[in-house]
Each structure stands twice: as structure tokens, then as C-alpha cells.
Amino acid sequence: DTEVTQTPKHLVMGMTNKKSLKCEQHMGHRAMYWYKQKAKKPPELMFVYSYEKLSINESVPSRFSPECPNSSLLNLHLHALQPEDSALYLCASSRKGAYSGNTIYFGEGSWLTVV
């Protein structure tokens, strides 16, 4: 079973709101990722957690704050976002790190609209 579950599927928030996206996997994977995807563009890496520690931050603005409470959960806290942050946010996981053939499995994504 290769399932990554993301909630909510859709989120509309104002520019002054604070909200969170949640991601869960029960495959025993030790690496988890956040990607951002704009319409008709490829997914872009945002963050990587490996063994519950942040290992990669692709120069993401501080209004996006990731959190990995345990090996099964990954959150993305959102605050003071801009309309251009509206996108599909994808969570993914892999058995180990994203290295040398470890397959990365994606969730269905959370659609975020900032108004």
C-alpha cells in the first residue's frame, strides 16, 4: 500500500489568516517532502525532512513553516500568504532519503487559494 493522505483537499484563506496543511503516511517511510505546483507547471521542491529533521529548505519564504511532529506526520503552516502563493501543495514520502533509487510517493495534493 503506497498511500500518502493530505488534508484538506481545498483551502481558501485570506492574506491575514493562519492555516495549516497536513500530511500523513503509514508506510514506515522516513523521508517526507513538500512540493508546490502552479497550474501547467512541474512540481517544485520546497522542503525535505529526513528522519524527522529538516534536511532541505529550497529558499522558501518564511511565511511557509514546515513541521514534522513524528515520522508519520508532516505539516505546512501558512501565515500572511500572498495571492501568488495559490497553488497545489503536494506532500510525498520515501522509504529513506531521496537518494539513489528510493521511490517517492505523492499524495493527491491540497489546493490552496489565497484571497
Added chain:
Amino acid sequence: LAKTTQPISMDSYEGQEVNITCSHNNIATNDYITWYQQFPSQGPRFIIQGYKTKVTNEVASLFIPADRKSSTLSLPRVSLSDTAVYYCPLSGNTPLVFGKGTRLSVIA
């Protein structure tokens, strides 16, 4: 910076075999080649992964020549439901970096 290059789009008729190529001239020794399928408003779905020669599963085949500078995803007898964007990111010492993908349109 994307490390792979693919045709932007392809068209095919139902029932035909479709071959999508991916160029990765600077592939590293540690890099594996992974193919994903993505439908609109959904996350990418893993199709197949390989390092060299040929890999086959119940969905597709992946052909990788000896120099590994390119790869070809082969989809046998496509149907309308195979209309999607196909990506071929590399996974090695860095996490997946997606190129622009190939938009496959299957026509009845």
C-alpha cells in the same frame, strides 16, 4: 535547474504503443530514472523506475541505453485514460527535480 528534457507534447490514437523519450545528458552515477504520470488536479503517480537496460512492469516498460544519457518510457496499447502529463525526474544524491514533462493526448 531541471536535469531532464522531454518533448512538450505528443498525440496518439487509442490502441497504439506510445514511446516517450527523456534526455538526461548529465546523469550522475548515482542517479536512477523514474517516470511519473500526472492527471489534472492530482498528485504525480509512480509508473516505473530503472538504472540501466530494460525494466518492465504491468503498466509500462523503460528502456535505458548503455550510456544512460536518455531513456524511453513505452506504454503499450494506450487508452483515453492515459491522457496525462508524464515526467522523468532523476533521483540520486538530490531529491527529485521535475522537468517540464510531456503532455500525452490520446485520441479515439
